Amino acid sequence: MISKKVTTLEAFIVQQQKKFPTATGELSGLLRHIVLAAKIINREVNKAGLVDILGAAGTDNASGEAVMKLDVLADNELISALKISGDCCGIASEENDTFVVFDNEEAIDAKYIVCFDPLDGSSNIDVNTSIGTIFGIYRRISTSGKCTEADFLQSGRNLVAAGYVIYGSSTMLVYTTGEEVNGFTLDPSIGEFCLSHPNIKTPENGRIYSINESYQHRFSEEVNKYVAYCKVEDKATKRPYSARYIGSMVADFHRNLIKGGIFMYPAMTGYKNGKLRLLFECAPMAFIVEAAGGKATTGTKDVLDLQPTELHQRCPIFIGSPKMVEQVQFFLDNADVAPGSKTAAEQQLKSAPVMAIDG
Numbered sequence: 001m002i003s004k005k006v007t008t009l010e011a012f013i014v015q016q017q018k019k020f021p022t023a024t025g026e027l028s029g030l031l032r033h034i035v036l037a038a039k040i041i042n043r044e045v046n047k048a049g050l051v052d053i054l055g056a057a058g059t060d061n062a063s064g065e066a067v068m069k070l071d072v073l074a075d076n077e078l079i080s081a082l083k084i085s086g087d088c089c090g091i092a093s094e095e096n097d098t099f100v101v102f103d104n105e106e107a108i109d110a111k112y113i114v115c116f117d118p119l120d121g122s123s124n125i126d127v128n129t130s131i132g133t134i135f136g137i138y139r140r141i142s143t144s145g146k147c148t149e150a151d152f153l154q155s156g157r158n159l160v161a162a163g164y165v166i167y168g169s170s171t172m173l174v175y176t177t178g179e180e181v182n183g184f185t186l187d188p189s190i191g192e193f194c195l196s197h198p199n200i201k202t203p204e205n206g207r208i209y210s211i212n213e214s215y216q217h218r219f220s221e222e223v224n225k226y227v228a229y230c231k232v233e234d235k236a237t238k239r240p241y242s243a244r245y246i247g248s249m250v251a252d253f254h255r256n257l258i259k260g261g262i263f264m265y266p267a268m269t270g271y272k273n274g275k276l277r278l279l280f281e282c283a284p285m286a287f288i289v290e291a292a293g294g295k296a297t298t299g300t301k302d303v304l305d306l307q308p309t310e311l312h313q314r315c316p317i318f319i320g321s322p323k324m325v326e327q328v329q330f331f332l333d334n335a336d337v338a339p340g341s342k343t344a345a346e347q348q349l350k351s352a353p354v355m356a357i358d359g
C-alpha cells in the first residue's frame with residue numbers, strides 16, 4: 001500500500017512540462033525514451049555477474065543469441081529508443097566514431113539531438129563497481145532534414161537538458177533542464193524511477209578529492225601542489241581531505257555532488273587534453289553541476305564555454321564544490337604558492353566552512 005506521496009519520474013516529467021505552456025511535449029517524449037533505455041540497460045547490467053552462466057560477450061547464449069558487450073548493448077538500446085521516439089533526429093555516442101542520422105520519416109525533422117556515453121566506466125563491470133550512462137540533449141541547429149555534424153558541435157551552454165544514470169547499490173537517474181537538479185531512484189518492485197533527491201544542491205565546500213594519483217609523474221607541478229595541499233594537516237581548513245577515486249566518472253561525480261568534493265582529470269603527459277570526452281562526459285556533467293550550484297573548469301575556462309571542433313575531443317576537467325574548484329584554480333594560477341603555506345590556507349578560509357565528512 002502506498003503510505004506517502006510518491007512522485008514517479010513520469011509524473012514529474014508531466015508536471016515539469018505543465019510549467020511551460022508553449023511546450024510541445026517533444027522534450028518530455030525524448031526523456032521518456034531515455035528512461036526506457038535506462039531500465040533495459042539496468043536489467044542487463046544487473047545480470048553482468050552471471051556472465052559465466054549467460055555467456056561472455058562474443059559468445060552465443062543458451063538460446064543461440066550473440067552475447068554482446070554491455071557497452072555495445074547499452075549503445076544499441078539508446079539508439080533504438082531515441083530513434084523510435086520521433087523526437088530526436090540523430091545521436092552522437094562515445095561508442096560510435098561518427099554521428100548517427102535518424103532518417104526515418106518520423107525522426108528526420110525532429111527538433112533534438114542527443115550526445116551520450118552509453119556505459120561510462122564499463123571496465124568496472126566485471127568487478128561489480130558502479131557504472132553509468134551520461135546524456136546531453138541539444139536543439140538541432142539545422143532546421144530540418146538529415147542532421148549535420150554542426151548540430152552536434154555545440155557548446156555546453158546550448159544544452160537543453162543533461163543527466164546521468166548510475167547503476168550502483170541502487171539505480172538512480174539524475175537530470176536537469178538547467179534550473180533544478182532532481183534525482184530519481186528505481187524501485188524495481190514497480191519498475192518506476194521515484195523522486196528521492198529533489199532539488200539537489202552540491203555543498204559549497206567539501207573534503208573529498210578524486211584524482212588518479214598514479215599519474216602524479218605526468219601531472220603539472222601546479223596540480224601536484226593542489227593534491228599535496230589536500231593532504232596537509234590543518235585543523236582550520238579541516239585537512240587532510242579524503243581521497244576517493246572509483247575510476248568511474250559517474251560514481252565519483254555523484255558521490256561528490258551529494259557530499260561535496262572535487263573530481264579532477266587534468267591534462268597530463270600523454271593526454272594533452274586529459275582523457276575525458278567533452279561532448280559525452282564533461283559538458284553534460286558541467287551542465288548538471290552548475291545547475292546544482294557547483295563549478296566545472298578546464299583550468300583555463302568554464303567547461304560549458306568550450307566550443308567543440310570534433311565529436312570525440314577530450315578536455316581537462318576540475319568539477320565539483322565551487323569553493324574547491326576555486327581553490328585548485330588558485331594553485332593553477334599561482335605556481336609559486338606552497339601547499340603548506342599560510343597563503344594557501346587563507347585562500348581556503350575565504351571560502352565557506354568545510355562540511356564534516358560522513359563515511
Ligand code: P6P
Pocket residue numbers: 120121122123212247248249250275276
Ligand atoms: P583512469 C572510465 O574509463 C573513464 O572514462 C571515467 O569514467 C573515469 O573517471 C576515467 O575513465 C578513469 O580513468 O585513467 O583513472 O583509469
